[in-house]
Structure formats: structure tokens, C-alpha cells
Amino acid sequence: MNCIVVDDDETFRAIFEQLVDNNPSVKIQGSFSSAIEAIKYLNFNEVDLIFLDIHMPDFDGFDFIRTIKNPPNIILTTADKNFALEAFEYECIIDYFVKPVTQERFDKGIVKAVSLFKESAVTYKNPVPDESVNDLYINIDRRLIKIDIPTISIIEARGDYIYLKTDTKNYTVHSTLKKIVDKLPKEIFLKAHRSFVINTKKIIDIQDNSVLIGKDVIPVSRSNRSELMRRLNLL
Amino acid sequence: MVEIPNLNYVDGLSKGDRSFTKKIISIVARELPVEIKTYQLELEKKDYSKTADTVHKLKHKIRILGLEKSYGIAEEYELNLRKGNLDLKSVFEETLETMLFFVRKKNQEL
Numbered sequence: 001m002n003c004i005v006v007d008d009d010e011t012f013r014a015i016f017e018q019l020v021d022n023n024p025s026v027k028i029q030g031s032f033s034s035a036i037e038a039i040k041y042l043n044f045n046e047v048d049l050i051f052l053d054i055h056m057p058d059f060d061g062f063d064f065i066r067t068i069k070n071p072p073n074i075i076l077t078t079a080d081k082n083f084a085l086e087a088f089e090y091e092c093i094i095d096y097f098v099k100p101v102t103q104e105r106f107d108k109g110i111v112k113a114v115s116l117f118k119e120s121a122v123t124y125k126n127p128v129p130d131e132s133v134n135d136l137y138i139n140i141d142r143r144l145i146k147i148d149i150p151t152i153s154i155i156e157a158r159g160d161y162i163y164l165k166t167d168t169k170n171y172t173v174h175s176t177l178k179k180i181v182d183k184l185p186k187e188i189f190l191k192a193h194r195s196f197v198i199n200t201k202k203i204i205d206i207q208d209n210s211v212l213i214g215k216d217v218i219p220v221s222r223s224n225r226s227e228l229m230r231r232l233n234l235l
Numbered sequence: 236m237v238e239i240p241n242l243n244y245v246d247g248l249s250k251g252d253r254s255f256t257k258k259i260i261s262i263v264a265r266e267l268p269v270e271i272k273t274y275q276l277e278l279e280k281k282d283y284s285k286t287a288d289t290v291h292k293l294k295h296k297i298r299i300l301g302l303e304k305s306y307g308i309a310e311e312y313e314l315n316l317r318k319g320n321l322d323l324k325s326v327f328e329e330t331l332e333t334m335l336f337f338v339r340k341k342n343q344e345l
Binding site: 009010011012014015018019022055057079080099100102103 | 244247248249250255258259262263266288291292294295296298299
């Protein structure tokens with residue numbers, strides 16, 4: 001599992017780098033002194049876990065969370081226990097370290113992070129309960145609309161909503177990628193990126209780190225590329 | 236009685252890697268005087284909210300150096316400052332002096 005550290009205090013960046021070094025389950029990918037720097041990095045890189053200091057000048061940790069689209073799991077780091085209540089409002093926040101954190105407490109947090117990370121990977125691989133089910137009902141304005149699963153081409157996470165593209169129509173539904181993937185056949189649908197699930201049968205071509213589906217170019221993250229390649233009937 | 240700083244926390248994380256302890260001491264020895272200067276300037280300007288923010292930052296370093304009792308005092312002093320109250324100022328500043336002396340000495344030794 002890879003991670004980044006965001007903290008304006010150099011001492012704590014060095015401490016977190018050491019805590020990570022001492023734990024074999026996690027690998028540091030970057031260390032940033034400001035939220036803005038980290039956001040720039042996240043625009044081009046995918047990370048599994050962020051250690052985030054809340055108390056930073058100008059642009060604090062909560063501003064950071066609100067700014068990034070589909071944040072990965074985050075562990076807050078601060079001395080201020082008063083932030084705990086606000087922290088619970090964010091689904092991505094999985095733990096809370098009071099500085100300076102001990103190696104034991106850190107390792108405990110990593111066990112939880114790894115377990116959630118694996119769980120999310122398993123969720124994406126789970127088969128639908130009944131493979132013969134070809135329909136999916138989505139709730140829009142209190143109406144249950146039937147979608148023919150094979151017609152779904154792309155599903156995009158958009159904050160608290162998902163955007164569903166089918167051959168005939170597009171829908172915005174209040175749900176998460178995790179929930180919908182549970183209902184789809186794993187042989188056909190693949191999580192290509194943190195924000196995208198694609199119907200592999202609809203791929204037109206693949207280039208570098210993206211796939212073309214219809215007229216949409218969908219990014220494929222490094223970690224999901226091998227699974228995509230494995231599924232192709234390559235000549 | 237004044238608490239004596241120690242490197243128990245840092246040494247615990249170092250797992251015997253002396254270069255890590257050295258690195259932390261060198262960063263703290265560089266950052267601490269700057270943060271103390273900021274604290275003094277904000278205090279002079281009577282900007283107690285900003286002074287409290289700097290105390291908040293300084294208190295992390297207090298704990299890194301194993302000063303648990305002083306950490307509690309810093310926590311209280313931070314709250315006092317947010318109310319515009321300077322109680323505990325002198326005892327807090329005494330802690331800063333102790334820390335500064337300690338890290339400078341350690342920085343030379345390591």
C-alpha cells in the first residue's frame with residue numbers, strides 16, 4: 001500500500017517517513033509541506049493512503065479533503081482532539097493520530113488501513129449474487145428505473161453520486177462505486193481508476209494509460225492496468 | 236521542578252538508526268529558534284490568536300522531547316491565549332529555553 005504525508009512541520013514529515021519505513025505494509029511515495037503541493041501531486045498520481053495534518057496555515061486539512069475528488073483513505077494527524085467530531089463527517093477519514101504518534105499506535109492504524117484497502121479490493125472482485133440477473137434497478141426521484149446491465153459502458157464517481165452511461169441514456173444516481181460494483185458481473189466490469197468502472201466489452205482501444213469507450217477516454221491507473229491486460233484476448 | 240528533555244521517543248522510532256536521531260535533532264535545532272522568534276513577535280504585537288497557533292505548533296516539539304508535564308502546560312497556555320489571557324507565559328517560556336539548550340547541545344554532540 002502506498003502513501004503520502006502532508007504536514008507543514010518538517011520534523012513531523014521526517015517522523016512519519018520513519019514510522020512508514022519501520023512498517024513493511026506501507027511505502028512512502030511522497031512528502032509534502034502544503035496541501036496545495038499534495039493536490040498537485042494527486043492530480044497525476046494515485047495513492048492508497050494519506051497521512052494528513054489538519055492544522056496547516058492558509059489551506060488546512062479539511063480544505064484539502066473538500067478539494068480532492070474521490071479522496072483515498074486518510075489518517076488525520078494532529079494534536080487537537082477537538083477535530084474528531086468534524087472528522088467523522090468524512091467517509092474517507094479512517095483513523096486519527098494524536099501527535100507524536102508511537103510506532104505501536106501507527107502500526108495499529110496501518111492494520112486497519114490495510115484491512116479496509118483489501119476489503120475494497122475484494123468488494124470490486126465480488127461476483128453478483130446471481131449471475132443470471134441482467135437488470136439493475138436505480139432509484140431516481142423515487143422511481144425505480146430498470147437498466148439492462150450489458151448496456152452500461154462507464155460508471156464514474158462524482159462526489160456522493162455516480163454517473164452511469166448506458167448505450168441509450170445517462171443517469172446520475174445517489175450511490176457509490178463500491179455499491180454498484182457489487183451488483184455487476186465481475187467478468188465484464190473492471191475498476192479502471194479510483195473514479196471509473198468500465199464495461200470491458202465496450203472498449204474500442206487502449207493506449208498508454210487510458211482506454212477509449214464510445215467517445216470517452218477513461219484513465220487506467222497503474223495498479224489496475226495489469227488486471228485489464230490480463231483480461232484481454234491478446235494476439 | 237523543571238522537566239528534563241529526553242530522546243526516548245525519537246530513539247524508540249530510530250530502531251538503532253543513529254542517523255534518524257541526528258536528523259530529527261538537526262531539524263528541531265533549526266526550526267525551534269525560528270518558531271520561538273515567531274512566538275515572541277506575535278506576542279509583542281499582542282496578536283494572541285496567532286500566538287496561540289504558534290504555541291500549538293511548538294507543543295508538538297515539547298512532546299517529541301518527552302516533556303509530558305510541560306506539554307500539559309502548553310496546552311493550557313494555548314487555551315489561555317485564545318481567551319487573551321497570558322497566565323502560564325513565564326513557565327511556558329522557561330520550557331522553551333530548556334528545549335533550546337537541550338537540542339543545541341545534542342546537535343553538537345551527535
